[in-house]
Amino acid sequence: MNLVVMKFGGTSVEDAAAIDRTAKIVAGRVAAGKSPVVVVSAMAKVTDQLLRAAASAAQGDRTGALAISSRLRSRHRDTTAELVKNPADCAELTTWIDQKFDSLDEVLRGLAAILELTPRISDLIVSYGERLSSRMVAAAFRERGIDAAHVDARQVIITDSQYQKAVPQDQLIEIRAAEKLRPLAAEGKVPVMGGFIGSNEAGITTTLGRGGSDFTGALVGGALAAEAIEIWTDVDGIMTTDPRVCPDALRVKVISFEEAAELAYFGAKVLHPATILPAVKKNIPVLVLNSRNASCEGTRIISLAPHCKSPFKSIAVKKKLSIIDVVASRMLMTHGYLRQIFEVFDKHKCPVDMVSTSEVSVSLTVDSNQQLPAIAADLSTLADVKYEGKKALVCLVGEDIRGQNGIAAQVFAAIRHINVRMISQGASEINMSFMIEEDDADEAVRSLHAAFFKDPDPAIFDVEARKQLLASSS
Numbered sequence: 001m002n003l004v005v006m007k008f009g010g011t012s013v014e015d016a017a018a019i020d021r022t023a024k025i026v027a028g029r030v031a032a033g034k035s036p037v038v039v040v041s042a043m044a045k046v047t048d049q050l051l052r053a054a055a056s057a058a059q060g061d062r063t064g065a066l067a068i069s070s071r072l073r074s075r076h077r078d079t080t081a082e083l084v085k086n087p088a089d090c091a092e093l094t095t096w097i098d099q100k101f102d103s104l105d106e107v108l109r110g111l112a113a114i115l116e117l118t119p120r121i122s123d124l125i126v127s128y129g130e131r132l133s134s135r136m137v138a139a140a141f142r143e144r145g146i147d148a149a150h151v152d153a154r155q156v157i158i159t160d161s162q163y164q165k166a167v168p169q170d171q172l173i174e175i176r177a178a179e180k181l182r183p184l185a186a187e188g189k190v191p192v193m194g195g196f197i198g199s200n201e202a203g204i205t206t207t208l209g210r211g212g213s214d215f216t217g218a219l220v221g222g223a224l225a226a227e228a229i230e231i232w233t234d235v236d237g238i239m240t241t242d243p244r245v246c247p248d249a250l251r252v253k254v255i256s257f258e259e260a261a262e263l264a265y266f267g268a269k270v271l272h273p274a275t276i277l278p279a280v281k282k283n284i285p286v287l288v289l290n291s292r293n294a295s296c297e298g299t300r301i302i303s304l305a306p307h308c309k310s311p312f313k314s315i316a317v318k319k320k321l322s323i324i325d326v327v328a329s330r331m332l333m334t335h336g337y338l339r340q341i342f343e344v345f346d347k348h349k350c351p352v353d354m355v356s357t358s359e360v361s362v363s364l365t366v367d368s369n370q371q372l373p374a375i376a377a378d379l380s381t382l383a384d385v386k387y388e389g390k391k392a393l394v395c396l397v398g399e400d401i402r403g404q405n406g407i408a409a410q411v412f413a414a415i416r417h418i419n420v421r422m423i424s425q426g427a428s429e430i431n432m433s434f435m436i437e438e439d440d441a442d443e444a445v446r447s448l449h450a451a452f453f454k455d456p457d458p459a460i461f462d463v464e465a466r467k468q469l470l471a472s473s474s
């Protein structure tokens with residue numbers, strides 16, 4: 001069996017036309033002799049809307065929450081009517097969709113009565129997105145001649161009970177994948193399951209965190225030792241930066257696991273940060289591909305990338321960060337101080353992105369979140385504390401910065417008009433990152449992109465596409 005995991009993001013299943021394109025891509029793989037296992041996200045924006053419905057209900061706005069659910073119900077029903085022309089199949093799926101929305105509405109009504117949204121209930125509510133989309137996609141595939149079989153992802157992706165950021169249990173997933181997915185593929189069927197969602201061993205629904213469908217794709221690929229994991233999205237691959245910020249971003253043809261992991265962690269939304277791990281463990285190549293431009297070869301993520309003439313492969317930005325400054329003259333010449341500071345972050349389960357220290361002060365950056373006042377209160381027992389939000393971390397990633405001199409000077413020359421708050425280089429040897437005001441981030445990225453991707457290495461970057469773009473615009 002040539003097992004290939006194909007993960008399709010929200011835009012690849014956003015409406016009937018997108019699902020139709022997705023079906024053609026999968027049919028193409030089947031025709032080429034592959035055995036695809038398909039993982040799909042919720043239809044575009046559905047997760048956000050479910051979270052809004054949950055938040056409204058928890059604030060007592062029962063009518064508002066049910067109105068969001070009602071619009072989602074219509075969207076799923078209408079898409080089904082467009083996709084599934086066989087009347088019996090369409091009626092069966094529509095009845096099932098109605099049942100799911102009836103039960104979602106029950107949960108929302110209950111929430112509006114008790115006015116407390118727990119992480120566990122939040123996971124239950126958002127899980128509807130992938131549960132619905134995966135059934136619809138499976139039905140659409142069957143109507144288009146693909147022998148698809150729907151699989152409830154919660155029976156395969158077994159996690160711990162940390163709702164909203166559950167940790168997958170690799171060994172159990174491997175057993176479940178062997179039981180629930182492999183036999184279907186062996187019979188020539190195409191399993192279709194939702195990404196992002198899972199369940200704990202007691203069968204209670206969990207999720208892997210926002211953007212987690214990529215992670216599901218990689219987990220399934222790892223569990224089945226697939227020959228490749230394909231992440232189908234709405235851009236041509238991993239680009240030299242977010243094309244929404246910099247329209248002349250270039251496609252990166254090939255990148256290493258290490259570089260891709262660093263980019264994802266530092267904010268390149270195209271991949272969920274944990275995606276690469278299961279692939280690395282089994283050395284499975286990951287491909288990032290465009291479902292709107294299926295003939296493009298995308299980005300290949302492999303263990304060892306070829307040498308690149310440019311120091312960087314891509315620039316990522318992480319916004320909505322805060323800087324916490326901890327200042328204490330008592331710290332002078334003492335030891336154990338950093339441990340005490342980090343214990344506070346540990347207690348609040350708050351990851352720290354960047355740290356910089358001087359003789360009497362420590363600056364740390366974290367995601368802006370509701371825990372900040374509590375963290376600051378705990379830290380204030382040790383030292384003076386201030387925190388400031390609306391910061392962004394810009395991160396340049398590339399293995400070929402190793403051993404090159406003068407790169408930092410070039411980076412800071414390119415953004416000399418921007419005030420830099422914190423700098424870090426060296427921790428991973430393949431990234432250079434700095435912290436600036438969020439409002440300056442897009443401008444900083446454009447300046448850096450212009451400086452570092454003027455003369456890109458054609459072995460690594462899709463230079464042809466840029467030439468064609470320039471030719472068509474002149």
Ligand code: ADP
Nearest residue numbers: 009010011233237238239241242244268269270
């Ligand atoms: P999906 O719904 O398919 O998972 P996402 O919206 O999560 O898609 O990720 C794709 C988006 O990631 C792109 O539309 C693009 O705006 C953004 N993005 C950010 N950084 C990059 C990058 N370096 N390369 C490609 N896309 C990027």
Ligand code: ASP
Nearest residue numbers: 041047196210211212213
């Ligand atoms: N639907 C989920 C989200 O929007 C997971 C994903 O799309 O990857 O976060």
Ligand code: MG
Nearest residue numbers: 009211269270
């Ligand atoms: Mg995504």
